[in-house]
Amino acid sequence: MPKIETKKCKVCHSDIPKKAKKCSKCITDQRSWVAKNPIKAILIGLIGLLILIAISTNNSQESKEKVVSTFNEQSRQRFDKIKESFPELDSIGCYNDDCTNVVYFNLSSIPDDLEFIIRSNTATFSNFKLKNTGTSHVTIFATYNSKTIFQCDGLKGIVDKCK
Numbered sequence: 582m583p584k585i586e587t588k589k590c591k592v593c594h595s596d597i598p599k600k601a602k603k604c605s606k607c608i609t610d611q612r613s614w615v616a617k618n619p620i621k622a623i624l625i626g627l628i629g630l631l632i633l634i635a636i637s638t639n640n641s642q643e644s645k646e647k648v649v650s651t652f653n654e655q656s657r658q659r660f661d662k663i664k665e666s667f668p669e670l671d672s673i674g675c676y677n678d679d680c681t682n683v684v685y686f687n688l689s690s691i692p693d694d695l696e697f698i699i700r701s702n703t704a705t706f707s708n709f710k711l712k713n714t715g716t717s718h719v720t721i722f723a724t725y726n727s728k729t730i731f732q733c734d735g736l737k738g739i740v741d742k743c744k
């Protein structure tokens with residue numbers, strides 16, 4: 582007669598067949614909670630997964646917003662410094678108070694090397710944005726008497742086009 586493998590009942594500690602789902606003496610279910618409640622286990626697993634997805638999505642949105650607001654402050658400080666070292670600049674404006682995309686160099690007089698100044702600032706601003714945010718599209722306008730006299734678009738750290 583082959584020897585039947587046995588285990589101890591969880592409750593009454595009787596020897597019962599290893600594959601038995603219930604104890605033959607005290608009728609206690611020997612299976613794990615997951616095996617007894619497969620649908621509940623799957624539902625709880627799914628809910629946990631959804632919560633994890635929601636948390637990670639929320640985190641990545643928050644960190645993106647933080648990068649943008651930090652970059653706005655950084656570029657504002659950067660343009661404030663440029664203004665100090667550039668006597669023909671009356672003021673530097675940012676579109677909707679947002680210095681991450683469109684910046685205006687408002688001039689009180691037109692410097693000889695205006696095109697060079699706008700081109701080089703567009704390239705460095707685009708490069709600066711690329712390094713800090715991963716995107717790089719920027720536009721710098723030169724205005725004189727409230728009219729645009731020159732403008733450049735920058736992309737991927739270089740001047741894309743000017744007019």
Ligand SMILES: [Zn+2]
Pocket residue numbers: 590591592593594595604605606607608609
């Ligand atoms: Zn038992």
